[in-house]
Amino acid sequence: MTTTSSGKPLRADALRNRAKVLAAAEDVFAAQGTSASTEEVARRAGVGIGTVFRHFPTKESLLEAVLVALLERLAAQARDLASAADPGEAFFGFFARVVAQAATKQAVTDALAEAGVDAREATGRTGPDVKAAIGTLLERAQRAGAVRADIGPSEVTALLAGISYAAGRAGGSDDVLRIAFDGLRPQGGTADQAAARR
Amino acid sequence: MTTTSSGKPLRADALRNRAKVLAAAEDVFAAQGTSASTEEVARRAGVGIGTVFRHFPTKESLLEAVLVALLERLAAQARDLASAADPGEAFFGFFARVVAQAATKQAVTDALAEAGVDAREATGRTGPDVKAAIGTLLERAQRAGAVRADIGPSEVTALLAGISYAAGRAGGSDDVLRIAFDGLRPQGGTADQAAARR
Amino acid sequence: MTTTSSGKPLRADALRNRAKVLAAAEDVFAAQGTSASTEEVARRAGVGIGTVFRHFPTKESLLEAVLVALLERLAAQARDLASAADPGEAFFGFFARVVAQAATKQAVTDALAEAGVDAREATGRTGPDVKAAIGTLLERAQRAGAVRADIGPSEVTALLAGISYAAGRAGGSDDVLRIAFDGLRPQGGTADQAAARR
Amino acid sequence: MTTTSSGKPLRADALRNRAKVLAAAEDVFAAQGTSASTEEVARRAGVGIGTVFRHFPTKESLLEAVLVALLERLAAQARDLASAADPGEAFFGFFARVVAQAATKQAVTDALAEAGVDAREATGRTGPDVKAAIGTLLERAQRAGAVRADIGPSEVTALLAGISYAAGRAGGSDDVLRIAFDGLRPQGGTADQAAARR
């Protein structure tokens, strides 16, 4: 993501400003919600409002960019864990870490949802990246018998969102995370369990 | 909720309008999010904007009223199930029903959170009602061995919120609900499981 | 002023309400300025808003009525003093008393001026009454040599308004009143002064 | 007043617009009273409503700015006369000129009073400037025996306000001004008078 939509490479200073704006936006939206003003983002970034709009022609595109950045970071974390020694630990560790980061992401996910933009469409090719990375973690954990076999990446992603929400808003304690983990593990008395024992 | 804050009973027509506004607000906020305009609510209700503000002097108070109405409805449903024959079925049935209704409630819960109002405080005495009713369902299900014994109403409520969110936003299928249910059941290898098998 | 504009006599209870509203309006406008809401007047009067509008079909007419009532009271006070023993004392005493009451009257005078209504027209036949009563006091004081001879009721009224304003807003002390009095007395080196020394 | 509250100098075009808005506000408030809408001010200034609020973030701050501008102008006029040849003429000339300008100033003074803002506080350091300049004029006139010795700047200011009000509202003729002048001159039978005759 080092070029504009027009495909032309950005000058060094422009690139630096783009990064400053993005970082500021992440902070501001996390702190004040997505209804924070674009001007506030500019102020925090230390640039003029015009500069924000030069890089992100609408507020929605700014929110989208923040979301993409977050998802990219998540995907990277997932890929880092893809070759960990203990697949189960890798999977659940990733899950827990995402939930812990939820406060910020929540704001942005909400925003896009509210703006009437489907998150999956907005995130373009980043969404699949995350899903693919999660899929890898999931498969390894399932093969190791640490996670039930009858679910796929979509279910994991949805559950991740829900538990993150609970953690951010409902003041959910670790107990909620524990319940989710128990639900994700192979369940007793089923074919899953048999597979887990193998 | 048939009186104003001043304690005087409302005239029949006023009461009817209040209900119309509340219903419209529920629809509008569910459909467009809580940033929908008050004027849109008035339009949908078929009343003048002044009427909305007569009944709910600020937008926040309108959002609050919508939330309270929703919670009241939930509490009533929970109470209805408190004496059902099968406590486990009652508990899980309630959970599933709430999640199914989630689209609307989500909008409002978000709104209050964003508005800086603590949902638990805003809902005044309605929140406790819901929690109490859920507590009753939970206890009965735990005593019957249908639900794990190491959680309380707070965890259930938080999980309810999270799964509802997943259902409303992340397009969570029934699989997510199934995972949550499995996590809520007595877990293998513990005293709970023994109780469950009895 | 015991009839409506339609000429029909008011029922006893209607008359009582009219008086209550008028008194409340005086209080409210004096305390909060003329931008106070009509609803506030109704509340203070202990009647419904509809009742206020039944008696005074517009807010302007209510302000006008308050002003008329005030002027009537002033005229009565002036008439009471018309036969006082000392004409000079009567004149200056009246002047001082009016200024002391100014706070309330100010609000209303301003209001009418702001509302684009010419005070002289609005007050209809009451204005002349006041002016006539002031004229009588003035003439007697002039004949007694206590007030300069080269001014008429119009100048006295204007000065009265100005000094009242100063008293109400500019925090004018008694000194301002003293200056006005000195300016109103027969001035040195003229026929007036001779008369004053007689 | 060539900078914003943030201390940064304004761009040339912004400065021009600020002046246009201020001038328009003076006109509009003078003509229609302080309850005139901000939109009317924008229309008269030929700018968008947003521009008005960029320069004056609330209506009250706009009213305040108009008042400050007026007081500054008055202070400048007073200072110009501070070294005039005839101190008495300077003092009374100033007084007369202020009264002649009264229509506009009245509107604004009223406004601030109504808005619950103490004019003296709101005007910051401009109020004292005016009073100081008036004080200089007064002292010189008193030393020259043209004005009575037993009053100070506060009394002059209050009287100024009152007579201005009379001139603007009550249709006061020059006679009222004459009365005030006579009251301000050294009064017969006192040390003042002796000084005046010298």
Place this chain on the structure above:
DNA sequence: TATGAATGAGGTTTCATTCAT
């Protein structure tokens, strides 16, 4: 006649976006 609920124009203020500097 009295009441107060309903109305909607209009007021202040915010903010995403555009454009001159």
Place this chain on the structure above:
DNA sequence: AATGAATGAAACCTCATTCAT
């Protein structure tokens, strides 16, 4: 490319006035 002033639509809310009860 960067800036920030200008714009105006739209939001929330008030209040004089009308009208059904």
